[in-house]
Amino acid sequence: MGRFSFFGLFNRMSDDMGIDLGTANTLVHVKNKGIVLREPSVVAIEVNTNEVLAIGAEAKKMLGRTPGNIMPVRPMRDGVISEYETAQTMLKYFIKRAMGKNTFIRPRVLVGVPSGVTEVEKRAVIDAALEAGAREAYLIEEPMAAAIGACLPVQEACGSMIVDIGGGTCEVAVISLGGIVEKSSVHAAGDALDRAIMLYIRKKFDLVIGERTAETIKIEIGSAVPSDNPNEMEIRGRDLRTGLPKNLTINSNDIYEAMDEPIRAILSAVRNTLEKTPPELASDIMLNGIVMTGGTSLLRNLDRRLAEETKIPVFVSEEALNCVAIGTGIAVENIDIYRKGFLIEN
Numbered sequence: 001m002g003r004f005s006f007f008g009l010f011n012r013m014s015d016d017m018g019i020d021l022g023t024a025n026t027l028v029h030v031k032n033k034g035i036v037l038r039e040p041s042v043v044a045i046e047v048n049t050n051e052v053l054a055i056g057a058e059a060k061k062m063l064g065r066t067p068g069n070i071m072p073v074r075p076m077r078d079g080v081i082s083e084y085e086t087a088q089t090m091l092k093y094f095i096k097r098a099m100g101k102n103t104f105i106r107p108r109v110l111v112g113v114p115s116g117v118t119e120v121e122k123r124a125v126i127d128a129a130l131e132a133g134a135r136e137a138y139l140i141e142e143p144m145a146a147a148i149g150a151c152l153p154v155q156e157a158c159g160s161m162i163v164d165i166g167g168g169t170c171e172v173a174v175i176s177l178g179g180i181v182e183k184s185s186v187h188a189a190g191d192a193l194d195r196a197i198m199l200y201i202r203k204k205f206d207l208v209i210g211e212r213t214a215e216t217i218k219i220e221i222g223s224a225v226p227s228d229n230p231n232e233m234e235i236r237g238r239d240l241r242t243g244l245p246k247n248l249t250i251n252s253n254d255i256y257e258a259m260d261e262p263i264r265a266i267l268s269a270v271r272n273t274l275e276k277t278p279p280e281l282a283s284d285i286m287l288n289g290i291v292m293t294g295g296t297s298l299l300r301n302l303d304r305r306l307a308e309e310t311k312i313p314v315f316v317s318e319e320a321l322n323c324v325a326i327g328t329g330i331a332v333e334n335i336d337i338y339r340k341g342f343l344i345e346n
Helices: 002-013 084-099 119-131 142-149 190-205 211-221 252-276 279-288 302-310 323-333 335-341
Strands: 017-021 025-030 034-040 043-046 051-055 070-073 108-113 136-141 160-165 170-176 179-186 232-239 245-251 290-293 314-316 342-345
Touching: 017 084, 017 142, 017 323, 025 084, 025 323, 034 084, 034 323, 043 084, 051 084, 084 119, 108 119, 108 142, 108 323, 119 136, 136 142, 136 323, 136 335, 142 160, 142 170, 142 179, 142 290, 142 323, 142 335, 160 252, 160 279, 170 252, 170 279, 179 252, 179 335, 190 211, 190 245, 190 252, 211 232, 211 245, 211 252, 245 252, 252 302, 290 302, 302 314, 323 335, 335 342
Parallel strands: 017 108, 108 136, 160 290, 290 314
Antiparallel strands: 017 025, 025 034, 043 051, 043 070, 136 342, 160 170, 170 179, 232 245
16 A cells, blocks of 8 residues: 555656647646747757757747758658657757756656657657656657647547647547547648748749748738738748849738648548548537647638538637647546557557
8 A cells, every 4th residue: 555655646746748749849738837848849950960959949040041061950740750860859858848957756758749650750759758757658649639638528428529730730530438539630731831822922923932931921811711801911032033032912812822722631631530430429529519729720710611611610729729738738647547548658
């Protein structure tokens, strides 16, 4: 009895962590503290020596502005780990920052990862967490974590549908009794929208813009439906014909047209998942609606367009940006309840 009381006390004193390892940003949730860290998932590397120069916000500032010997790397691309050694380095850095000086009792760590990660990548994330100081490490699929963070009744015998749209992927899942019943994952999310905007402006206006400008355009005037009174925005880029800087005024209908193809891919993923969902769970979803999470779910009128497409009520979570991180935090603090949803553990 004393042994179990000791381990129970040990777990209560541990600053357990939930981590949203996202394509665009990484968030860390610590027990009793909430989200303590939110940093871009970017690492700046010196090409010749392979030395890490900066991680997070400092590295993101270098995107598009570095000399040839410095390379900003995004180790997460399209929802999967593209550079897993760099991802390990980044994850270790963020965990140690979140731990701070409290290294006496090592934390349990649960990391939310995309559905498409390979076995090698799963093990890389687990190893990175352990090397960074975790005493136990677990993985959970992001749509499950997002559903927990959005307070959906994932443990009950009813269907809950989550559409988590981040930087790299749109992950759609139907959840019941603590497990994922049906799911779809497509590389149509924030990064794909940015690339679509860059390509459209290049083709239509002969103007070259960078990723950061495309992201700003998407946030400022992007919309999933056309408007009778479109918003306008002045942008600056490089004229393809002259090679010189040039100003251009665009409007939200231009950006709607630019983003239409990846948005259609998102809608298709939702429809395909609904078509495969068992009738009883589909009935629950019709009644309770679809919940959207992730930064890209905040795109103007995307919820409206999805509702019109599916004829089902659609709600954007109040904590859309934080749901995965919050969900991993809740799950790691209640391991016995949510363990069924874990992908792997050390």
